[in-house]
Amino acid sequence: MTAAASPPGLPPSAGLGLHREHLDEVLAGAGRLGFIEIHAENFMSKGGPTLALLDRLASQYPISLHGLALSLGGEERLDPAHMQRLRRIIDRIAPASFSEHLAWASHDGIYFNDLLPIAYDATTLSRVADHVDEAQSALGMRLLLENPSTYVSHAASNWDEIDFLAEIARRTGCGLLLDINNAVVSSVNHGWDPQAYLQRFPLAQVGEIHLAGHSETRDDAGQLLLIDSHGEAIAAPVWAHYADVIARAGPLPTLIERDNDIPDFAVVAAEVAQAAAILARHARKAA
């Protein structure tokens, strides 16, 4: 258990993952965004206009800082240079939240630019928990750990994904980021029941929700396969599961993620509004 302080956290409203295609609208305050999420690795410039933009965004919005490259699931020690770069951003803008993935992204000095699956076994669990402890103390804040989307599984896995996440949260004091699209993608790909998955997810630990689109395909054996593409509209089942989760947990900070085939701002703003409407319905109920 680390002594990392809990930041105030994100507001329980709907936010948007930042893309430069939408920068003008975001800076103009369009779309009633409750917060914005930025990918940490895009703001690791040593100087220049990127850092000025970072300051400006942070002066206008609560920021969710989302990392892709810490490789918490990796077999090697966390990269101290990368943690320093993260720490510099955190010290500069004091984000409301920092999140990373239950995955690995680097091995043997190579950065894969992807979130790769880990084995759910006791050895890996201890290693990830140690990494989360180390990251939380180096970064000086609690992190939210995101459930992954996966296409294959390690034969060594003998833990359930949710038990695994919950145990890391218990050991390290970290929070969880529930990506409902990832839950649906992984459930379909591994033959789990997404409803049961979300029923069991420890919502009390969840500090943020992600909603995104997936694409459907078939694998070589003709089996339905969902790809976590972030390039489509959020699918109807994902919205339905989201409404269920919010009905049970009450309003939670909710991010609309669209990272590929970026559409006009109006399209993503409509998804932000749709999430905001669901949040508002349950905020009123809770009040």
Add this chain to the structure above:
Amino acid sequence: MTSLRSFSIAVRTPDGVQPIFVSAAGGRFTIYQRNHVAGLTAALAKTFPVIQRLVGEAFFAAMAARFIFQSPPRVPMLADYGADLADFIAAFEPAESLPFLADVARLEFARVRAWHAADHAPPPLDGADAVAALLPQRIALHPSATLIQSDHPVMAIWAANQPETAVPVDDWEPETALVHRSGDVVVHTPIDADTQALLAALLTADSLESALLALPNPDAAGAALLRCLQLMQSGALITPEGTMP
């Protein structure tokens, strides 16, 4: 071999067998192989749009796949990826018929590098006293600056391949480009032979004064000083000891 080591080798070996301890019927492991190459190819296309225009998407993708295999990213900032693509292109036989391609890649990478480079304030340049104070100081390139000396018209080729403001290449002449950040924009400016000689003197001398004294033509010192001040004003040159970042 550890399980992630074997996984990582399999991800980077197209058409290779998947690791045996991964349960993935239906050829699902190939998703990771494709993601790795597709994501990094997209990152390279973002940094090298002119190269992609010059060779076409299919050639670019095939070249990128080879490059990714040979020279994968070592840091997760994708804006830093591709520093050695120019050298790769220079040795890439299928691109031999485009001998200018490597230098265009150097120019494109230098522009992205300039955007993300560290800040450094210019020295004060107002008045004779300020200029006199510069004479004993060492001169260096701004952290954002790269000098690219080419046998080809790299800047003209770049300009001819801007989607919205294409300017045809008039003269096929060698060009030397100085790429740097000026305020909030990245610029590249042509460097003539005199300025190139001046830069060579400035960047190796221990002070501005000794660089001016070392010029082959002493009568040119006045013009050289003026040029040096212009380059400082535009943000290309700094006095590293004289001003704070």
